[in-house]
Amino acid sequence: MTRPDPDTLRIKARLERPGFALDVDTAFPLEGVTALFGRSGCGKTTLLRIIAGLEHPPGGEVHFRDTAWQSGKTFIPLHRRRVGLVFQESTLLPHLSVRGNLLYGYKRTPEPLRRLHLDEVARLLGIDDLLERRADQLSGGQRQRVALGRALLTSPDLLLLDEPLNALDTQTKREIMPFLARLSEETGIPSLLVTHAPDEVERLATRVAFMHDGQLERLEPLREALARADSPLFRDEGAVSVLQGELGPADEHGLHPFGPPEARYRVPSTPSATNSAGRPARLRIDARDVSIALSPPQDVSILNIIPVTIESLDEAPGHHGPARVLAVCRQDDGQTLMAELTHLSTKRLRLKPGTRAHALVKSVAFLD
Numbered sequence: 492m493t494r495p496d497p498d499t500l501r502i503k504a505r506l507e508r509p510g511f512a513l514d515v516d517t518a519f520p521l522e523g524v525t526a527l528f529g530r531s532g533c534g535k536t537t538l539l540r541i542i543a544g545l546e547h548p549p550g551g552e553v554h555f556r557d558t559a560w561q562s563g564k565t566f567i568p569l570h571r572r573r574v575g576l577v578f579q580e581s582t583l584l585p586h587l588s589v590r591g592n593l594l595y596g597y598k599r600t601p602e603p604l605r606r607l608h609l610d611e612v613a614r615l616l617g618i619d620d621l622l623e624r625r626a627d628q629l630s631g632g633q634r635q636r637v638a639l640g641r642a643l644l645t646s647p648d649l650l651l652l653d654e655p656l657n658a659l660d661t662q663t664k665r666e667i668m669p670f671l672a673r674l675s676e677e678t679g680i681p682s683l684l685v686t687h688a689p690d691e692v693e694r695l696a697t698r699v700a701f702m703h704d705g706q707l708e709r710l711e712p713l714r715e716a717l718a719r720a721d722s723p724l725f726r727d728e729g730a731v732s733v734l735q736g737e738l739g740p741a742d743e744h745g746l747h748p749f750g751p752p753e754a755r756y757r758v759p760s761t762p763s764a765t766n767s768a769g770r771p772a773r774l775r776i777d778a779r780d781v782s783i784a785l786s787p788p789q790d791v792s793i794l795n796i797i798p799v800t801i802e803s804l805d806e807a808p809g810h811h812g813p814a815r816v817l818a819v820c821r822q823d824d825g826q827t828l829m830a831e832l833t834h835l836s837t838k839r840l841r842l843k844p845g846t847r848a849h850a851l852v853k854s855v856a857f858l859d
Contacts, residue, residue, distance in 0.1 A: 497556045498522070500649065500681075504541050504551035513537050513548075513705040521556065521649070521681040523697025525710075528686060528723065534705040535685040539651050542683065543576060544569040555649065573604075575642030575650045575680075579657045581634040583626040589637050590622040596645035606646040607678060615677055616640050616670050632663035636670055643678065650674065650682040656691060668694055672858075676771070689724040693717075693733045693775060694858045699724070718827035720805035720817045729809035730778035730817050730829040733858070738772040746794070749774060753823035757794045758857055773858040778807070781830035782851040783818060785840055795852035798823055801842055807831050818842065820850055828852075 501518040513534040519525045527535040540546040542553060544560065544567065553560040560567045569576075583592050593609055613619045616636045621629065629637065635655060642650060655671070656664045672695055675682050684695060692699055692713070699716040701709045701723055716722055717733055725731070736750040738758065746757040747768060756774065787796050799820035807817040816837045818830040828850055832842075842848070 501554040502542060504548045506548040511705060515707050517707050517710060524675050524682045524684055524695050526684045526686055526692045526696035526699045527702055528692055528699050529702035531687060533702045535702055536653055539653055539683060539685050543574055543651055544572050573648045575645055575647035577638050577642050577652050577655045579654045581638035583634055583637060585627040587626055589624050592626055592637055593640050593644055596641055600645050604646055607643050612640045612643050615673060631659050632667050635667055647680060650680050652682060652684045654685050671695055692724060725808040727809060732776045732827060732829045734774045734826050738768050740768045751824050754797055756855060758855055775856040775858050776852055778817060778829035778831040780854040783830050783832060784849045784851055787849045793851050793853055797850045799828055799848055799850045801844055801846040801848060803844055
């Protein structure tokens with residue numbers, strides 16, 4: 492194993508069980524959210540448990556910054572690793588109030604190590620008005636937010652999230668996602684998120700570690716993970732683009748400007764968009780909602796017409812009918828925009844790598 496890096500979490504581990512073997516040797520940057528993505532049973536949770544100290548594979552090594560959590564005869568147990576753990580099912584103490592649950596770890600954290608405090612965490616997670624309620628009187632989404640708060644109030648150096656949204660229904664997931672998205676940004680605590688849901692990766696991740704059959708196959712920034720036609724994130728639903736930029740205040744037409752002038756979008760106003768004005772934001776665009784024109788059309792109702800350069804033409808993923816073409820386009824701000832086209836359109840427009848064109852974006856979704 493190479494010399495520990497002060498800005499990484501480095502893991503080298505091999506663990507064998509009947510019908511399964513985990514073999515990983517990698518390093519994660521300690522910044523933002525790293526999503527461990529893959530099908531169920533590929534080893535994501537096992538890797539997370541090794542990092543936490545819940546699994547102790549012989550010969551394994553775990554280095555957090557310049558501290559060895561596991562190396563040779565050295566093994567630092569979970570309670571001394573300063574990690575916050577949140578699981579699929581929140582494990583709150585039912586006899587305690589929300590306040591009591593939140594303060595459970597806080598009181599056990601030495602005072603000099605307390606960087607986060609009750610008021611700011613309750614505000615961040617939107618649970619200020621729940622503090623006196625008993626834990627067994629909470630909804631699933633409220634319970635999970637309190638579980639996140641309890642983990643944060645130990646002032647951890649690392650947050651480990653094991654499919655924290657998996658047990659929630661679609662509406663509750665949608666409600667809790669904005670709180671998760673703000674965690675890393677507002678607390679500065681790096682996170683590892685175990686998930687098999689592409690929408691969670693698109694909304695939350697800074698980078699993606701793709702896992703398959705106990706191997707970590709690829710670690711790359713989210714922008715790169717969404718810029719290749721064969722991305723595992725596209726396997727079932729087809730290709731999407733996730734653009735990152737700043738959302739401006741709404742104009743007189745109720746439209747928010749998004750992105751720099753050379754790749755400017757206009758996004759319909761929603762309550763969450765209004766609340767996010769002036770902050771970093773993400774737009775999700777389905778490749779099926781993007782058309783290509785060689786020159787900008789004049790008489791058209793589509794608001795978002797973006798200059799692009801075609802970078803590659805591949806077979807579109809996620810199709811069960813006639814094959815279609817995925818045009819990987821580069822906007823003038825450097826971000827990738829995908830367009831799904833028919834073979835006939837591709838041929839008729841004579842599209843090829845290097846072609847300058849205009850992307851007609853029929854629909855965008857603000858990821859709130």
